[in-house]
Amino acid sequence: MALQCGIVGLPNVGKSTIFNALTKSHSAQSANFPFCTIDPNVGIVKVPDERFTKICELVHPKNAVPATVEFVDIAGLVKGASKGEGLGNAFLTHIRQVQAILHVVRCFDDENVIHVSGGVNPKEDLETIELELILSDLEQVDKKLNSIARFVKSGDKNAIHLKEVLEKIKNALDNSRPANSIDINDDELLLLKELSLLTLKPVLFAGNLNEEFIGKPEESRHFQILKELAEQRNTIAVPICGKIEEELCQLESEEEMTYLSEFGLKEPGLNRVIRDVYKLLGYYTFFTAGEVEVRAWNITKGTNAQNAAGEIHTDIQRGFIRAEVTGYDDFVKHGGSKEAQTAGKMRLEGKEYLVQDGDIIYFRFNV
16 A cells, blocks of 8 residues: 655755655755745655565565655645645645655754744744644634534534544644644544544654764754654654765765765664654555565554455455465574475464564465
């Protein structure tokens, strides 16, 4: 299934630079003025996963398909966007279409790069965007409450339940708190699905640092502020340097490692961003591995074997017989599925088996 994460932030925080580095392209225009990005750019990014690489080394498949995340570079937001300022309405529409948000926050000082508020202030920048998302959601909630009023009056049980949920959210929004700050169960989330509330989406912060701090982000005053704000919001802040990431895209593998070592880094910062976004969306990876193809498949935590089979093909799901499951560690230890089976490490599981992260599965089915 397609996983989409929107990259948001104020103008000139480095969103497009980071998008270009993520997708190893130059499809997103980058320049020193607000609203350089107007229409959203979309790029498909491989999820860095050493397990996938190791499985391919053992199997030597003709084709290899890793797990991916789609990143959407969305136009910069300004104060008043919820009322249509800047590119506000279009911006908010684009965010509603993604599953998670990567919020890029400026943590670098550079007098040559304009800041829309006149100075670098992670707390103020973060709160500016959060407020606009809250105001936009508040408008959506009020509209929905008005539209279901007559159904509530007539005694419609679903409408009454939805009204109760919306009023809980409205209370939070009225007090400048996002919708995800209150307890909402799975049934209530289903009721809210069509609204695509912005403040219900999971958020990850990326602090764009100066080069001098990337190997020691704890020494960046701006990043430490962002990290504290992330903890308050029950998420994490990842330190990256857009300039470094952009330069890494132009290097070969050996040159890349040498360049990274100069900053005391073992891997590009964006590798962690990609993995954390994948986790943020609540996804696991299971693998199918054969000589023809090794493929990584995206599933959410709690997916059973029959539904996981449906990610491959609906016929496999419909005709599901059993799943032949090998854990990743056993697969590597014994050198493959057949070898693990000989060692008694391959299990036969039924349709209700909850697939685990890293499982290598062969599905038996009959249609």
